[in-house]
Amino acid sequence: MTALAVDALSGGYAAADHVVKGVSLAVAPGELLCVIGPNGAGKSTVLKLLTGLLRPRAGRVALDGRDVTGLSPRRMIEAGLVLVPQERNVFGTLTVEENLAMGCFLDPRRARARMAAVTERFPLLAERRRQAARTLSGGQRQILAMGQALMSEPRVLLLDEPTAGLSPKAADDLFALVRATAESGVAVLMVEQNALQAMQVSDRALVLVDGRNAHEGPAPALARDPEIRRLFLGGRGAGRMDASGTGRETQR
Amino acid sequence: MAEALAQALINGVIAGTILAVPALGFTAIFAVLNYPNFAIGALATVGAYAGWVGNTAFGLPMAAALPVAFLAAALAGLAVQWMAVKPLEAAGALMMAIASLAAGLVLENMLRFGFGNELRGFDLPLLRDWRFGAFRVGPQQVENFVLALACMALLWAFLRFSRTGRAMRAVADNRDLALLRGVDPVRVAAVTVAVGAGLAGMGGMLVGLDTSVDPLVGTRLVLSIFAAAVLGGLGSIPGAVAGAIAIGVAEEVAVLAFNPAYRLVVGFVAILAVLTLRPSGLFGARAG
Ligand SMILES: Nc1ncnc2c1ncn2[C@@H]1O[C@H](COP(=O)(O)OP(=O)(O)OP(=O)(O)O)[C@@H](O)[C@H]1O
Ligand SMILES: [Mg+2]
Numbered sequence: 209m210t211a212l213a214v215d216a217l218s219g220g221y222a223a224a225d226h227v228v229k230g231v232s233l234a235v236a237p238g239e240l241l242c243v244i245g246p247n248g249a250g251k252s253t254v255l256k257l258l259t260g261l262l263r264p265r266a267g268r269v270a271l272d273g274r275d276v277t278g279l280s281p282r283r284m285i286e287a288g289l290v291l292v293p294q295e296r297n298v299f300g301t302l303t304v305e306e307n308l309a310m311g312c313f314l315d316p317r318r319a320r321a322r323m324a325a326v327t328e329r330f331p332l333l334a335e336r337r338r339q340a341a342r343t344l345s346g347g348q349r350q351i352l353a354m355g356q357a358l359m360s361e362p363r364v365l366l367l368d369e370p371t372a373g374l375s376p377k378a379a380d381d382l383f384a385l386v387r388a389t390a391e392s393g394v395a396v397l398m399v400e401q402n403a404l405q406a407m408q409v410s411d412r413a414l415v416l417v418d419g420r421n422a423h424e425g426p427a428p429a430l431a432r433d434p435e436i437r438r439l440f441l442g443g444r445g446a447g448r449m450d451a452s453g454t455g456r457e458t459q460r
Numbered sequence: 461m462a463e464a465l466a467q468a469l470i471n472g473v474i475a476g477t478i479l480a481v482p483a484l485g486f487t488a489i490f491a492v493l494n495y496p497n498f499a500i501g502a503l504a505t506v507g508a509y510a511g512w513v514g515n516t517a518f519g520l521p522m523a524a525a526l527p528v529a530f531l532a533a534a535l536a537g538l539a540v541q542w543m544a545v546k547p548l549e550a551a552g553a554l555m556m557a558i559a560s561l562a563a564g565l566v567l568e569n570m571l572r573f574g575f576g577n578e579l580r581g582f583d584l585p586l587l588r589d590w591r592f593g594a595f596r597v598g599p600q601q602v603e604n605f606v607l608a609l610a611c612m613a614l615l616w617a618f619l620r621f622s623r624t625g626r627a628m629r630a631v632a633d634n635r636d637l638a639l640l641r642g643v644d645p646v647r648v649a650a651v652t653v654a655v656g657a658g659l660a661g662m663g664g665m666l667v668g669l670d671t672s673v674d675p676l677v678g679t680r681l682v683l684s685i686f687a688a689a690v691l692g693g694l695g696s697i698p699g700a701v702a703g704a705i706a707i708g709v710a711e712e713v714a715v716l717a718f719n720p721a722y723r724l725v726v727g728f729v730a731i732l733a734v735l736t737l738r739p740s741g742l743f744g745a746r747a748g
Contacts, residue, residue, distance in 0.1 A: 259640060282642045291640055299633040302626070310630050314642040316623055356641070 209273060210234040211395035212258075212289070212364045217267035218419075219257045220250075225265065227253045229419035235397050237363065240390035242406040242427060243399045245416035251399040252294050254416070255366050259291040260284045271364060285314055290357045294368035294399075297353035300342035304333055307341050307352055311359025319359070326355045330385070347378030351385065358389070365389065367398040371405075383409045407431040415439075463594045468712040474601055476688075476708020478608045478666045482681060483688040483700040484615060485659030491632035491695035492652040495556035499540045499564035500660045500685055504678030505571055507533035507661020508668035515582050522582075522669065526607060529665035530658035536567060537657020538650065564679070572675040579672040604666050611662050612701065618655070619697065628652055632695060660685075684711065687727035690734050693741025703741070706730075 212235045220227035228250045235241045243251055256262040258269060260281040269277045271287050279287065290311075299307050308326060312319040327334035332348060333355050341352055350370050357365055370386065371379035379402060387409045390396040400406035407413050410427040415436065423436060430436055482504050489497045510532030514525040544563035548555045589596040619625040630638040631648045639645060663685075664678045671677070688707045692699025707730060714722040734741055 261636070261640070281639050282644070285640075285642045293637065293640065296634055297637060299630050299637065301633045302629060306626055306629075309626065310638070310641050310643075313623075313627065 209236075210270075211237045211272060212397065213268075213270040213273075214254075214258070215268045215270075217254065217257055217264055217269065219262055219264040219266070220253060221262065227419055228257060230267070231416065231419070231421055233397070233414055233421070233424075235364065235395040237395050238390060238393050239412070240387060240396045240398065240410045241412050241414060242403075242410035243397060243414045243416055244401075244403040244406065245422070249416045250419040251416055252368055253419075255291055255293075255368050255397075255399065258284075258289065258366060282314065285360055285362075288361075288363035289366065290360055290362040290364070291366040292353045292357045292368060292370065294372065298341040298344075298349050298356065301340060303338055303340055304344070304352055305337040307356050308333065308359055311356035315360065318361075322359045322361065326358050329358070329388075330355050345378075347374050347382060350374065350378075350382055354385065354389070358394075362394065364395045364397070367396065369399055369401055371400065371402050379405065404431060464716055465713070467595055468716045469709060470595060470597060471601075472709030472712035473705060474597075474605045474708075475670075475712065476705035477605055477612075478663060478670065479681070479684055479688055479708050480663075480701045480704035481608050481611050481666060482660040482663030482678075483685045483692075483704040484612065484697065485656035485663070486685050487689040487692070487695055487697065487700040488628070488632075488652055488659070489656035490689065491697075492628055493556075493649055495545070495553040495560070496686065496689075496694070497537075497540075497545070497653075497656070498557055498561040498682060498686075499537070499544075499567060500560075500657075501678040501680070501682035502564035502567035502571075503533045503537050503540070503657045503660040504664025504667070504681055505568060505673075505675060506536045506664070506678075507658075508664035508673045508677050509571060509575055509580075510661065511665030512580050512582060512668060512673045516580075519583075522603065522607060523610075526611070526662050526665060529661040531661075533661020533664070534654040534658035537653050537660070540564070540567065540657075541650075541653045568675055568679060575675065577675060579674050580668075581672050582669050584669070600669065604669050608663075608666055611659065615655070615659065624648070624651055628655075683724065683727035684708075687730040691730050691741060696741065699741055 214231060214233045217231045218228050231254050233241065245251055253262065257264045260279050260283065263278055268275060271289060276284065276287050299310060302310065308323050309319050312322050330351050333352060336344065341349065344352060354370065367386065371382050374382060383405060386396060386398060398406060398410065407427040407430060413424065413427040413430045414421060415423040423430065482500060486497060486500045507529035511525040511529035514520040514528040520528065540560060540563040544559045545556050548559045584600060587599045589598045619629055627638065627643045627648050628651065630643060631645055635645060667681060668677050684707050688703035689700050691706055692703030707726060710726045711723045714726050
């Protein structure tokens with residue numbers, strides 16, 4: 209059974225309502241799906257539609273077979289789906305511990321037990337528990353963001369460019385953590401700019417272009433596909449994709 | 461002269477600490493709802509009258525009249541928010557600020573209609589000032605100071621340890637992420653308005669205790685409150701406290717150095733200086 213099944217999803221913003229024009233995907237428990245595509249393809253918008261930040265115009269979203277299309281962010285958390293957004297994904301003025309507690313906001317009685325479980329998986333967060341999140345390095349912040357999302361013990365975890373702005377070493381470490389999270393049984397959907405590296409740690413990959421599915425398949429095979437390489441991976445050794453070829457500025 | 465200056469410093473720190481209470485309310489509302497609530501002065505007046513009624517009509521001691529001031533101002537603050545500000549939310553922060561200013565005028569005149577223009581005094585025992593060498597402090601001044609500190613300690617504990625307080629800080633920090641973690645921003649906004657207005661009410665009562673209560677007791681504070689919050693960085697909790705103490709001291713010193721009319725100038729100069737030199741305030745970005 210798939211944990212997350214998305215069928216012909218479309219939607220967008222009040223100002224631009226045709227951004228996502230029919231995206232379908234599925235992620236099984238324990239599986240890591242990476243979603244790649246050029247800037248502005250609608251990757252982040254898909255994630256916002258899935259979490260209830262935006263209301264889908266058409267299509268269907270199911271979690272463990274249950275229809276959850278159009279639920280509020282709160283209901284989506286309760287249904288077991290959590291997003292780590294692309295930017296500003298921690299509360300900078302709150303401590304590490306308070307950030308984790310916010311991840312369990314809807315179920316405060318479980319906070320203690322979950323805090324123990326999450327800090328066991330990410331020991332760094334235990335060491336820094338009293339530190340304000342804004343004092344963490346970029347890589348540490350991404351780990352905190354992921355720890356916060358895991359506090360509610362989601363069955364589906366959505367990550368939006370978790371390695372944006374990280375050093376190659378920090379990106380490697382983070383990919384390893386994402387991989388381990390998937391292997392613990394969570395269905396993980398990861399949007400990434402570091403396409404080549406992302407495909408190397410993922411089970412399957414989906415290429416989105418202009419709000420639609422363009423290519424999909426097992427990640428290693430897709431990474432070798434000459435057309436995909438030419439489209440997205442050519443030129444730059446680091447495998448950053450950028451349709452304009454100007455390179456992407458790192459964030460913060 | 462040095463002694464007079466030291467006395468002005470003592471008075472300024474006490475006045476500034478009291479000013480910090482409504483300034484915290486103002487800055488908290490700004491941090492979560494992103495608009496300056498200029499009804500804060502009238503809300504302080506509501507609290508001053510509520511505390512005065514509690515004290516003179518029901519014989520409540522000050523520590524028991526303060527929660528009455530909090531409650532009355534909190535309810536008035538929610539009424540202002542729902543009836544005047546919320547309908548203009550879509551029009552932006554400036555319109556919300558103007559709506560709150562107008563609602564404050566209405567509130568002020570309702571109080572004038574109900575209580576008249578007379579100066580009202582709390583039922584206070586007449587006590588002799590305490591003298592320390594050349595310095596004088598009134599026991600009532602000290603009690604007000606301690607009550608103001610207690611209000612701030614309670615606020616700090618609420619923000620630090622309660623689930624709702626943490627949610628307030630989370631929304632102030634990053635509204636979208638708070639939404640993604642299941643926080644209801646509408647509920648948090650309502651709690652913030654109630655707490656912020658309640659703080660203004662307690663501040664108004666403390667000022668009324670120090671002077672007297674009339675329909676303008678809170679309105680006269682608005683400039684100082686705004687200056688304190690701007691000086692500390694709008695939306696910053698520690699900033700509001702530091703800003704209020706700085707404004708309180710500067711006002712006392714201005715009165716000493718020039719004449720009482722110059723008290724008003726301090727707020728204007730502080731706002732002007734911050735806006736031109738360091739728009740984010742002394743404490744930089746907003747902080748929890
Ligand atoms: N808040 C918004 N309001 C209106 N349009 C938006 C908004 N956010 C994004 N868009 C538009 O939607 C389209 C898709 O944006 P989206 O952020 O989903 O792209 P993306 O694939 O995540 O790109 P990136 O790789 O840059 O993160 C873009 O054309 C963008 O301009
Ligand atoms: Mg994006």
